[in-house]
Amino acid sequence: MKTLLALAASALALAVPMAAHAQAVAPAGQEQFKKLWLGSAWYPEQWPEERWAEDLQLMQAQGANVARIGEFAWSRMEPREGEYDMDWLVRAVRLAARYDIKIVIGTPTDTPPAWMTQKYPEVLRVDGDGKRLGHGGRRQFSISSQRYRAFSRDIVSRMAAALGNEPNVVGWQIGNEYTDESYDPDARAAWIAWLKQRYGTLDKLNEAWATAYWSQTYSAWDQVPFNTEKGNPGLMLEQKRFITSQWVDFQKNQLDAIRAKASSAQFITTNLGGLGWANKFDRYAINRDLDFASWDNYVGTGHLQPYRNGATHDLVRGWKRRNFWVMEIQPGFVNWAPVSNMLYPGETRAMAWQAIGHGADGVLYWQWRNALNGQETMHGSIVGPDGKPLPVYGEVSQIGRELAKASPVIAGTHPVSPVAILQDYPSRWAIDFQLHHKDYDQIAVLLDYYQPLKDALGAVDIVEADGPLDGYRLIVAPSLNVITDEMAAKLAAYVRGGGHLILGPRSGMKDAFNRLDPKRQPGPLADLLGGQVEQFYALDETIAVGDGKATIWAEDLSAKAPDTQVLLRYGKANGWLDGHPAAITRRVGKGSITYVGALVDGTVMQGLIDKALAEANVSRDFTVPEDVELMTRTGSGRSIVILINHGRERRTVTLPQAMTDVLAGGRKTSVVLNAEGVAVLQRPAE
Secondary structure: OHHHHHHHHHOOOOOOOOOOOOEOOOOOOOOOOOOOEEEEEOOHHHOOHHHHHHHHHHHHHHOOOEEEEOOOOHHHHOOEOOEOOOHHHHHHHHHHHOOOOEEEEEOOOOOOOHHHHHHOHHHEOEOOOOOEOOOOOOOOEOOOOHHHHHHHHHHHHHHHHHHOOOOOEEEEEOOOOOOOOOOOHHHHHHHHHHHHHHHOOHHHHHHHHOOOHHHOOOOOHHHOOOOOOOOOHHHHHHHHHHHHHHHHHHHHHHHHHHHHHOOOOOEEEOEEOOOOOOOOOOHHHHHOOOOOOEEEEOOOOOOOOHHHHHHHHHHHHHHHOEOEEEEEEOOOOOOOOOOOOOOOOOHHHHHHHHHHHOOEEEEEEOOOEOOOOOOOOOOOOOEOOOOOEOOHHHHHHHHHHHHHHHHHHHOOOEOOOOEEEEEOHHHHHHHHHOOOOOOOOHHHHHHHHHHHHHHHOOOOEEEEOOOOOOOOOEEEEOOOOEOOHHHHHHHHHHHHOOOEEEEOOOOOOEOOOOOEOOOOOOHHHHHHHOEEEEEEEEOOOOEEEOOEEEEEEEEEEEEOOOOOEEEEEEOOOOOOOOOOEEEEEEEEOOEEEEEEOEEEOHHHHHHHHHHHHHHOOOOOOOOOOOOEEEEEEEEOOEEEEEEEEOOOOOEEEEEEEEEEEOOOOOEEEEEEEOOOOEEEEEOOOO
C-alpha cells in the first residue's frame, strides 16, 4: 500500500508551488507585461516582398505594436531537406522594426513540409483507429516520433540562431494550438516505457488498476492497450497523464533549442486552442515550462457569451497565475462554425476589452490578411486579399487608439480576487470517462457557481486544485471527483486555518488511480465534513430542492457529526430523495466545509453563494445593471475598473465614487454605455 501511495503522490509531481494570486510580473528583461499589446498574425511568406511595407504601414496606422509570423512557414524556411533560408524572416523582422512593430516568432512545427512527410512517413500521426494521416492539412505530425522531434529541434535551433538576438523579436510561440496525440509505434514504445518507469512492476500496475475486474490482469507489458477505446478507467486516466507528458516533452524539445541560442529577454509561450476548455491533456503541466500562458479566443456561431468567455480568460490566467496573452482572436467572424456570422458592430472591440479586463496584456487578431487559397481563406481578417482594409479595420483601429491611451494606466495591474474556483484535469477526465448522464456538462456546472460569484466581484480566479490556496477567503470546487490524500490534507488545513470550502456533486468519489474510494463521498474529506453521500442519482426528471429545482444529478446526503448542519433538503423528488439533505455544512477550526449534492437552479445557487460570501466576509463590489460586466485590475498603486455593456440596449451605471474616465477624460460619477459599449475607469488613490 505504501508503494501505491507513493505512486499516487507522483501523480501530483507536476504540481509546483506558486503565488496564490495572478501576477503581472514577467521574467527579467522580458516585455510582455510592460504595456498593452495589439497586433495580428501576419504571413509575409504568402506575399511578394515589395508588398510587406504596405502591410506594415496599415498595421501601424491601425495602432498595432506587435505581429506574429512564421508558424506555418516551414517549407519556406527549409524548402528541401538540409537547405535553409532564414534571410527572408530576418528581413521581415527588421522591416517591422521601422514601423515600431515588434515580432513574435512562431515555430513551424504544426505543418511539416511535403518533402519530409513523403520521405519519412513515420513522422505522420496515426489516429486512434490506426490510420496514418496524409499531407496537406495541419496537425498531421506525431508528437512522439523521434525523427520528427529531431527535425523540429533542428529547424527551431536554426531559427533561434538567426533570430534569437534580433532586438525586434519580443518572443516565441512554440507550434500552434496543440491538439492530437499519435498512436504510432514510437508512441506505443514511449507509453510502455512510461508505465515501466511509473510502476516498476506489472504487479503494482495490476493492483493500482484493479485489473482482476473482467480478467484484465496483465502478465506482459506489451499486453497493455494503447488506443482510444473505452477501457479500464485507471488505464484511461494514466493514458491522459502519459499524453500530457508527451506534449510536455515535445514542447521542451523546442524550448531547449530556443533557450540555448536566444536572448533570455525573448519570452517563450504557446497558443492553446480548443476554445480554452479542451482537456485532451493537462494544460497546467503544459504551461509550467513557459514564461506565460496564451490562448486563442473565438466565438464561432452566434455572439459572445460573457460569463463563459470571461471564465475561460480566468481559466487561462490560472494556468500560470499571472497575466496572459490572447494570441488569436476573431476579427468579426470565423470560417469553421456551423454559421460563421459576423459579430455585431462594437462586439469585436468588446471582446478585446473583456480579455484585458480578465488579465490579458496582449491581443492579436487572426488574421491580418486573407490568403488567396487554403482551408481558411473565408475566415475573417483585418484587410482583404486585395490588401485594402475591410470594415472591421476601423473598429480594430479604435481599439488601437484606446489601448495606446490606456496602456500607461493599466500596465502593471492584474485581476485580484478573494475567491477561487478549483479546476482539476484528472477530475474532469474521470467524470467524462463515466458520465452517467448524457447531459452532465462539467463546464456548465462550473459556470453555475461562477456566474453569481462574478456578479458579486470584479474578479474571480480559476486555479489548479493542486496549487496553493493561501490568500483566498472562499474556495469552490464544483467537480473535484479525484481527491488524493495529499490534496485532502491541504484542503483540510485550508479550512482549519480559516478558509471556507464548497464542494460540488461527485466530489471525492475517486482516488489518484481512478478507483472508487472505499470511503463514501467526499472520501478523504468525509470526516472533516462530518457527513457523507449515501447514494447518487442520475435524474430523468426535475425535482424540488429548497425553494427551487434540481436536474440531472442529485445525491442523498447524511450528517454524521452532531455539529454538521443541513443547509438544503429535497422536496418532492424520486421517492429515494424526498425530504433528505441536499446540502450540508460544518464549521471546522476557523473555517467551514460545505457539500452541495445536486445540480441546482439559479435561484438556489444564488442563495448558496450569497450565504458563502457573507460567512467568508467577502465584500461585494458595486452593483451594475443587467448585461453590464464589471472587471477590476489592481497593481502598481492603481485600481482599474472596466465596464462592458454586452447587451443590445443602452445602460447607465452609477459609480460608488467619482472615478477618472481613462478613455473619455474627466471624472465621472456615472457612465452611459451604448450596446457593446466600454468604459475604462481609474478609482481614486486610497
